[in-house]
Structures are given as structure tokens and as C-alpha cells.
Amino acid sequence: MIAGIRTWSATRERVTRLSLLALALLTSPAACKNTSERQLMDTERRHFYAKCQRSGECELRQTSGDKRTGNKTALSLSRAGRLVGMCDVAAGSSSGPESPGDCRALVCQSDADCPPAHDLKDGVCLNSLCVDPAQALVPNDSVMLCLAGTGLGNEQPRQIERYALGLNCGTPCKVPALCRQP
Numbered sequence: 001m002i003a004g005i006r007t008w009s010a011t012r013e014r015v016t017r018l019s020l021l022a023l024a025l026l027t028s029p030a031a032c033k034n035t036s037e038r039q040l041m042d043t044e045r046r047h048f049y050a051k052c053q054r055s056g057e058c059e060l061r062q063t064s065g066d067k068r069t070g071n072k073t074a075l076s077l078s079r080a081g082r083l084v085g086m087c088d089v090a091a092g093s094s095s096g097p098e099s100p101g102d103c104r105a106l107v108c109q110s111d112a113d114c115p116p117a118h119d120l121k122d123g124v125c126l127n128s129l130c131v132d133p134a135q136a137l138v139p140n141d142s143v144m145l146c147l148a149g150t151g152l153g154n155e156q157p158r159q160i161e162r163y164a165l166g167l168n169c170g171t172p173c174k175v176p177a178l179c180r181q182p
Contacts, residue, residue: 036116039063040130042086042104043148043180048075056117060086068152077115078103081138081173082182083145084115084123084130088152100143101154101163105180106130127182137182142169146179 040048046065052058060075067073072088076096085103089096097103107128108114114123114130123130146166150159165176175181 036121038112038115040086040113040115041107043107043144044104044152046086046104048086050115052115054116054119054121056115058115066152072102078140078144079117079132079135081141082131082133082135083137083141084117084132085140085144099154100140100167101147101159103140103144104152105141105144105148129182131182137169137173137175139167139169139173141182142166142173142175142179145175145182148180 035051035053037049037051040050040060042048044065047063049061049063050058056077056079058077060077062075068088071090074089074091074093076087076089076093078085078087078097078100080100083105085105087097087103089098089102106114108123108125108130109128111122111125114125116123117132118134124133125131126133143163143166146162147154147159150156150162153159154163162179166179169175
């Protein structure tokens with residue numbers, strides 16, 4: 001009986017030590033890194049460097065591709081609906097893009113290609129687009145998909161037509177057949 005108690009006590013002590021070690025590893029900075037660095041790409045094939053918090057806040061810098069001219073020289077992420085987009089905004093603006101036409105959807109091959117949100121390590125890649133699967137498609141998403149591959153801005157005749165198509169996606173929003181599909 002005493003030998004059984006000693007064995008049980010030793011086993012309990014080992015389990016306690018292992019539990020404490022596991023807890024220490026889980027709470028160490030390497031195990032729960034709150035920031036991540038990644039390369040992002042939008043439908044215009046522009047590349048970006050992003051240093052993101054798991055909350056979804058990111059420091060952004062364009063590394064290649066066409067740059068927007070005029071006063072829209074800063075970047076912000078759009079999470080207005082289902083799609084995650086990269087938006088050209090006025091420098092110093094904290095209000096975000098002026099219109100959905102200032103944003104382009106982020107493309108991906110895996111979840112690691114998408115910026116994180118909702119305290120997740122990575123974003124979600126679905127059908128080669130960065131998405132928030134908990135959200136429904138909204139007109140902003142439809143506009144980004146209709147403008148995909150048309151270049152930056154929304155002033156060219158083709159972009160004006162596509163912008164109007166995307167904006168009028170209905171309720172619930174259905175992306176027009178002419179546009180890239182979600």
C-alpha cells in the first residue's frame with residue numbers, strides 16, 4: 001500500500017513538473033508571438049511588406065508594383081466586408097479610403113499570405129483571396145472584385161463601368177458574372 005502511494009506521489013510530481021514546463025513554453029514570447037511579418041500581394045500584382053498584430057493592425061509598406069499618384073500615397077487595410085483589401089489613402093488620413101475604388105483585394109495561395117485578425121496567427125485564404133469568412137459579401141467587396149486587374153484608381157472608362165457594376169450587386173450581394181468571383 002505504501003509503495004503504491006509513493007509511486008502515485010512520484011507520478012503526480014512528474015505530471016506537475018511537465019504541466020509547469022508546458023505552461024512556461026506556451027507563455028514564452030516565442031510560443032505566442034503577437035506580431036508577424038509577411039509579404040502581401042493585391043490583384044494589381046503590387047507587393048507589400050506588412051508587420052501585423054494578431055488584432056489586425058498592420059504597418060504597411062509597398063515594395064514593388066505601380067504606385068498611386070496624387071495625394072493617395074499611404075496604405076491601409078480594408079475589412080469592410082468579406083474580402084481583405086489594400087487601399088490607397090491620403091497621407092495622414094485616419095479615416096480610411098475615400099471610396100471602395102481605392103482598394104484592391106489581396107490575393108493568396110495559403111493562409112500565411114493573408115494578414116491576421118481576430119487574434120489568429122494568420123488570415124484566411126479562400127479561393128485565392130484573403131477573406132473574413134464570418135462576414136457576408138458587401139458592395140465594397142463586389143467593387144474590389146470588379147476592379148481586379150484594371151489598374152490603380154477608378155477614373156478610366158473601364159473602371160467607371162466596373163465600379164458601377166460592383167456597387168449595384170443587390171441584396172444579398174452577388175458579384176456580377178463579368179467580375180472576378182469570390
